[in-house]
Amino acid sequence: MTMTTPKGGCFGKILEIDLSKQTYKTREVPDDIYQKAIGGNGLAAYFLTTEYKAHKDPLAEDAFIFIGPGPLNGTYCVSTRTSIANMSPYTGLISHAETGAHFGNEIKWAGWDGIYIKGRSKKPVWLSIVDDKVEFKDATKIWGKDTEETHEAIIKEMKDPYARTAVIGPAGENQVPFSCVIVERFRAAARSGTGMLMGNKKLKGLAIRGTKGVPVVDNAKFMDMAIYAKKLAVDREAWQGIKRWGTAGLLEQNNFFTGSLITKNYQTTWYPDIVKIGAEEANRKFWKRHVACNHCPIHCLKLGVIREGKYRGMIAEGPEYESGGLLGSNLLMKDFSAMIALIEACDAYGIDNISTGGVLGFTTELFERGILKPADLDGLKPKWGDGDTYMELIRKMVYKEGKAGKLLSKGVKKMAAEIGKGSENYAIHVKGKELAAHDPRGDKARAYSYALGSCGGDHHEGASTRALVIFAMVNSLCMCSFASALIWGGENAKITVGMLNPLCGWNMTEDDYWATGKRILTMERCFNVREGISRKDDALPKRLTTENLPAGPKKGAIFTAEDTKKMQDEFYSFVGWDEKGIPSEATLKTLGLEYLIDDIAVARKEYKL
Amino acid sequence: MNDQNGGFVMEGKEKKFPDLFQKETTRRDFLRGTVVATSSAVAMATIGTLASKSAHAQAAPPAPQKKDLMRFLFAERENCSGCRACEYACSVYHTGVVRPSVSRIHVMKYKDSIDVPVLCWHCEDAPCIAACPTTPKSIMADPNHNGIILNEKTCLGSKCLKCQEACPAQYVLVNPDTGQPLMCDMCGGDPACVKACSDQSGNPQGPCLMANKLGFGVNLAFRNVTPDQAGADLLDLTFYPSVDGKRITPVKTAKTKKVRR
Numbered sequence: 001m002t003m004t005t006p007k008g009g010c011f012g013k014i015l016e017i018d019l020s021k022q023t024y025k026t027r028e029v030p031d032d033i034y035q036k037a038i039g040g041n042g043l044a045a046y047f048l049t050t051e052y053k054a055h056k057d058p059l060a061e062d063a064f065i066f067i068g069p070g071p072l073n074g075t076y077c078v079s080t081r082t083s084i085a086n087m088s089p090y091t092g093l094i095s096h097a098e099t100g101a102h103f104g105n106e107i108k109w110a111g112w113d114g115i116y117i118k119g120r121s122k123k124p125v126w127l128s129i130v131d132d133k134v135e136f137k138d139a140t141k142i143w144g145k146d147t148e149e150t151h152e153a154i155i156k157e158m159k160d161p162y163a164r165t166a167v168i169g170p171a172g173e174n175q176v177p178f179s180c181v182i183v184e185r186f187r188a189a190a191r192s193g194t195g196m197l198m199g200n201k202k203l204k205g206l207a208i209r210g211t212k213g214v215p216v217v218d219n220a221k222f223m224d225m226a227i228y229a230k231k232l233a234v235d236r237e238a239w240q241g242i243k244r245w246g247t248a249g250l251l252e253q254n255n256f257f258t259g260s261l262i263t264k265n266y267q268t269t270w271y272p273d274i275v276k277i278g279a280e281e282a283n284r285k286f287w288k289r290h291v292a293c294n295h296c297p298i299h300c301l302k303l304g305v306i307r308e309g310k311y312r313g314m315i316a317e318g319p320e321y322e323s324g325g326l327l328g329s330n331l332l333m334k335d336f337s338a339m340i341a342l343i344e345a346c347d348a349y350g351i352d353n354i355s356t357g358g359v360l361g362f363t364t365e366l367f368e369r370g371i372l373k374p375a376d377l378d379g380l381k382p383k384w385g386d387g388d389t390y391m392e393l394i395r396k397m398v399y400k401e402g403k404a405g406k407l408l409s410k411g412v413k414k415m416a417a418e419i420g421k422g423s424e425n426y427a428i429h430v431k432g433k434e435l436a437a438h439d440p441r442g443d444k445a446r447a448y449s450y451a452l453g454s455c456g457g458d459h460h461e462g463a464s465t466r467a468l469v470i471f472a473m474v475n476s477l478c479m480c481s482f483a484s485a486l487i488w489g490g491e492n493a494k495i496t497v498g499m500l501n502p503l504c505g506w507n508m509t510e511d512d513y514w515a516t517g518k519r520i521l522t523m524e525r526c527f528n529v530r531e532g533i534s535r536k537d538d539a540l541p542k543r544l545t546t547e548n549l550p551a552g553p554k555k556g557a558i559f560t561a562e563d564t565k566k567m568q569d570e571f572y573s574f575v576g577w578d579e580k581g582i583p584s585e586a587t588l589k590t591l592g593l594e595y596l597i598d599d600i601a602v603a604r605k606e607y608k609l
Numbered sequence: 610m611n612d613q614n615g616g617f618v619m620e621g622k623e624k625k626f627p628d629l630f631q632k633e634t635t636r637r638d639f640l641r642g643t644v645v646a647t648s649s650a651v652a653m654a655t656i657g658t659l660a661s662k663s664a665h666a667q668a669a670p671p672a673p674q675k676k677d678l679m680r681f682l683f684a685e686r687e688n689c690s691g692c693r694a695c696e697y698a699c700s701v702y703h704t705g706v707v708r709p710s711v712s713r714i715h716v717m718k719y720k721d722s723i724d725v726p727v728l729c730w731h732c733e734d735a736p737c738i739a740a741c742p743t744t745p746k747s748i749m750a751d752p753n754h755n756g757i758i759l760n761e762k763t764c765l766g767s768k769c770l771k772c773q774e775a776c777p778a779q780y781v782l783v784n785p786d787t788g789q790p791l792m793c794d795m796c797g798g799d800p801a802c803v804k805a806c807s808d809q810s811g812n813p814q815g816p817c818l819m820a821n822k823l824g825f826g827v828n829l830a831f832r833n834v835t836p837d838q839a840g841a842d843l844l845d846l847t848f849y850p851s852v853d854g855k856r857i858t859p860v861k862t863a864k865t866k867k868v869r870r
Contacts, residue, residue, distance in 0.1 A: 076706075155721075162715065214707065216706055230809075288847050289847055295693055315848055
């Protein structure tokens with residue numbers, strides 16, 4: 001391989017920002033790195049494995065955040081997104097979050113393949129990026145404001161209504177480990193702990209505007225495939241429901257048919273009251289309009305306005321399946337407006353909906369069982385369905401206020417360790433991160449994503465062995481899984497290669513597609529192996545493997561130890577990892593990851609694997 | 610396209626109203642910059658299905674047509690989902706690749722809750738043309754289809770931009786390469802944005818963009834509204850409509866009060 005500049009799709013340039021010195025420079029990235037790692041998460045995994053040594057402090061001054069679009073961003077390709085990846089200060093592992101909207105495409109149009117942010121500013125700043133021009137702006141005045149006010153203040157100062165933003169809220173500033181980045185007010189890159197990292201770097205937000213176009217090597221061929229791919233997303237019959245109802249439609253579906261709607265901190269999956277907070281209710285009294293991401297025909301985001309109760313008049317987004325599950329059925333909410341207010345409060349504070357819902361459910365169960373007393377929670381008495389108490393707990397969490405705030409803002413895993421008294425039996429997390437809203441007992445395929453995915457507890461990493469590889473590609477291409485992987489099915493490799501080759505001037509084959517996906521997964525895995533992750537960590541929490549579902553369409557279902565073993569064996573052998581879940585030396589050589597062989601050998605010795 | 614799209618399909622309309630939609634379109638390439646002409650030919654060859662009609666129209670000899678074939682762009686703004694397919698189609702038609710900054714139509718986010726399509730209404734009296742100081746005029750309305758055509762050779766570009774000042778709808782943006790205004794030329798009478806919009810709309814809302822022979826005067830009504838005003842108006846219309854003569858007053862807001870300590 002030679003050091004060549006990419007011909008199309010990518011610019012070969014990454015914007016490297018040093019917040020300590022308040023300087024920026026261009027980092028050249030050769031074409032063969034893109035061929036190996038694609039972009040987005042893949043590129044982040046490459047940087048994380050090459051630049052970090054084992055046991056890096058995730059909050060060190062030179063710890064970096066990589067905001068990466070992929071090669072397809074900014075082209076005619078349907079629905080492209082943004083990935084934000086870093087070593088998570090929450091789990092200490094590699095973590096990535098994908099988010100919609102237009103931010104990633106604007107990065108490409110500004111002429112960058114990604115933004116790499118390191119260093120730590122002395123005072124709060126936000127970054128203005130207009131094409132090649134980067135400015136460090138004073139954020140003292142907006143520090144402490146919520147994500148909505150921050151967004152508006154930044155757009156006002158940009159004097160450009162077409163600029164796009166990614167900002168953190170008070171949760172990130174106050175170093176809540178599961179705080180998130182809110183992109184364009186309603187989209188969240190939530191599961192990577194990036195909010196905390198940005199807060200640590202005193203970086204309040206970014207605003208970006210680009211005016212360039214992405215070069216395409218063979219436009220005619222590329223457009224043919226891109227139009228074909230887009231047409232599948234437009235016409236797909238099964239997808240008309242998502243267009244109409246968003247992912248909220250799954251709330252009812254997973255309760256009444258799939259049996260996987262999490263309820264009461266994963267105690268059951270049967271919650272008939274979901275009709276009071278589900279998609280139909282949202283349609284009846286909340287939704288006002290459909291909002292699409294970049295070039296997407298699916299417009300799954302629904303905006304609405306709360307029309308009753310004390311939050312009347314508040315414009316909010318949702319419920320989506322995950323937010324409606326975690327902050328709705330998981331907490332047995334019956335008051336629709338109160339649930340939406342919780343979701344919007346999380347967005348405004350810049351805190352992860354999923355982890356927050358997990359923490360609140362866990363807290364309520366512990367309180368119900370008498371493990372937590374009112375004295376532990378500043379006198380608050382959380383009760384299933386009590387929106388006001390939950391709102392107060394979220395506020396305390398965000399500001400780490402009082403005993404309750406300090407305890408809850410640690411997340412489920414550390415809370416259980418601190419509380420003890422058997423509370424770990426009710427702690428629902430994988431690799432230290434709370435699970436999303438699909439109960440794997442009812443929907444076994446989801447266990448692949450939760451248990452085997454690199455980030456842990458993540459619902460967006462593919463629900464089968466092959467899907468894990470496909471999603472590694474999708475998340476590196478930064479595409480929407482609704483508009484790509486899930487629609488293309490068996491054609492995934494064909495369509496992706498069919499778009500990438502004419503776009504970038506590559507000669508990728510379908511075999512290369514699978515190898516690239518496996519390479520990205522293996523890089524991410526190697527990073528985690530260095531931090532002590534192995535087969536024992538690729539498992540579901542105790543409750544899901546020991547308690548049968550008590551009710552609902554999948555009554556009696558359980559995720560057995562055999563299920564776990566089968567899933568792990570199948571996946572490890574597919575990606576070429578050994579029975580301990582460690583990438584074998586042969587695999588590393590085949591995938592061109594020789595630089596990781598030594599690291600893995602050291603980790604094997606260190607953790608006796 | 611299937612029936613799932615709620616019947617909001619241009620092909621369907623064409624069948625129903627052949628006289629309105631199936632007219633011969635002409636493209637007067639000599640008025641357009643050569644770069645634009647050649648690159649758009651490439652674009653049309655590539656976007657195939659999207660631009661099939663313009664592609665064969667290109668071969669037809671330019672023939673002057675009657676005044677009553679004027680067409681107008683129109684946006685059903687409440688239907689806009691902010692997907693920017695129009696920007697994509699416009700830039701692909703004019704430059705061959707996706708590049709929203711040279712698109713002749715824009716989707717503006719207003720307070721991040723509303724998407725406002727910002728487009729040329731093709732006013733009959735065209736204040737932009739009236740304001741153009743060059744002789745002959747560097748921008749002129751195509752007599753066949755009402756599109757505004759820019760002569761890149763004579764336009765003074767960033768030194769002048771009188772057209773930008775004159776536009777009551779604050780529609781005109783500037784090409785970042787040339788400094789010249791981005792003018793909607795109606796793609797030779799068959800706007801690519803309209804096709805792109807109807808291609809991916811439907812279920813549950815219909816397309817936002819339309820091109821009609823008749824302006825119904827809406828172009829005159831809408832043209833005095835700036836994108837910001839349209840956004841404020843749409844925000845009210847969408848989220849706070851009057852109920853029994855009483856407007857839902859936004860509480861500003863429980864959420865922000867909670868966040869601020």
